[in-house]
Amino acid sequence: MRLNKDFISTKDLTKEDILYILDIAKRIEAMKKEEKINLLNGRVLATLFFEPSTRTRLSFESAMKQLGGAVIGFADKTVTSVAKGESLMDTIRVVERYSDIIVMRHPLDGAARLAADIAKIPIINAGDGSNQHPTQTLLDIYTIQKIKGRLENLSIGFLGDLKYGRTVHSLALALSLFNVNLYFISPNLLKMPSYLINEIKKNNQNIKETENIDEISKELDVVYATRIQKERFSDIMEYEKLKESYKLKKADLVNFKSDVKIMHPLPRVDELSYDLDDTENAVYFDQLANGIPIRQALICLLLGVLQ
Numbered sequence: 001m002r003l004n005k006d007f008i009s010t011k012d013l014t015k016e017d018i019l020y021i022l023d024i025a026k027r028i029e030a031m032k033k034e035e036k037i038n039l040l041n042g043r044v045l046a047t048l049f050f051e052p053s054t055r056t057r058l059s060f061e062s063a064m065k066q067l068g069g070a071v072i073g074f075a076d077k078t079v080t081s082v083a084k085g086e087s088l089m090d091t092i093r094v095v096e097r098y099s100d101i102i103v104m105r106h107p108l109d110g111a112a113r114l115a116a117d118i119a120k121i122p123i124i125n126a127g128d129g130s131n132q133h134p135t136q137t138l139l140d141i142y143t144i145q146k147i148k149g150r151l152e153n154l155s156i157g158f159l160g161d162l163k164y165g166r167t168v169h170s171l172a173l174a175l176s177l178f179n180v181n182l183y184f185i186s187p188n189l190l191k192m193p194s195y196l197i198n199e200i201k202k203n204n205q206n207i208k209e210t211e212n213i214d215e216i217s218k219e220l221d222v223v224y225a226t227r228i229q230k231e232r233f234s235d236i237m238e239y240e241k242l243k244e245s246y247k248l249k250k251a252d253l254v255n256f257k258s259d260v261k262i263m264h265p266l267p268r269v270d271e272l273s274y275d276l277d278d279t280e281n282a283v284y285f286d287q288l289a290n291g292i293p294i295r296q297a298l299i300c301l302l303l304g305v306l307q
């Protein structure tokens with residue numbers, strides 16, 4: 001398998017590509033148990049974060065450093081020359097002269113694709129607006145494979161902000177390549193965009209949309225909960241109306257299969273109660289830890305260090 005130069009959207013991936021990246025992540029995890037490995041010695045990763053992040057930026061940084069690589073970058077555009085008016089195009093042209101690979105998060109849909117068109121080195125999309133978050137998808141699928149032992153014959157429910165949720169958009173598209181049932185549970189105003197439903201239906205007709213999780217809770221193997229994202233709303237009153245649409249707590253687990261797994265890309269606000277954290281069902285902290293081997297696999301593949 002050969003990845004393209006860049007990693008921008010799960011739309012660019014086949015099922016075989018996904019399984020291959022997961023296998024490389026598994027290989028890296030096995031190698032790390034045996035010895036310290038310096039696959040990325042002498043390589044430099046640049047992290048350009050035009051939007052806040054904890055997990056994505058720090059896990060990329062940790063992933064790179066654990067394999068002997070170095071990291072440069074910024075987590076706050078106000079301390080860069082962007083604050084003086086420098087364009088994204090020029091920022092990319094500068095940073096590609098200091099690094100071997102760039103990870104970028106940006107508030108505008110399509111910004112990662114634009115950066116990839118300009119850059120001669122690989123660009124990894126760490127989230128572009130409401131569009132895509134494809135490295136999150138890989139770690140989500142890796143997590144599902146680990147916790148369920150398979151990626152087929154599963155029922156997966158997406159809950160919360162499905163309109164603006166880029167993690168949901170990326171993951172639903174990628175999972176549609178597998179034989180799974182997809183349930184989209186959201187308030188009417190935060191439904192999956194119709195263009196995405198149409199894309200998903202090209203691969204997989206087994207989808208259902210509902211506002212009421214109780215209708216389908218007993219069918220779900222995985223609940224993928226998401227935050228209602230205040231920062232994406234142009235009308236704050238609309239956010240206030242919708243922000244408490246769903247709240248999952250420990251007592252609600254009786255309504256689900258006993259082995260249902262609760263995932264969340266995090267950060268959470270009120271949609272997942274803290275009393276879920278110590279249950280067997282909550283896997284969101286293991287989920288974020290899977291970001292390390294997945295991101296190591298991706299960097300190694302894009303730099304041609306592993307194949």
Ligand code: CP
Nearest residue numbers: 053054055056265266
């Ligand atoms: N899941 C995720 O993207 O988290 P951060 O915003 O903290 O990177």
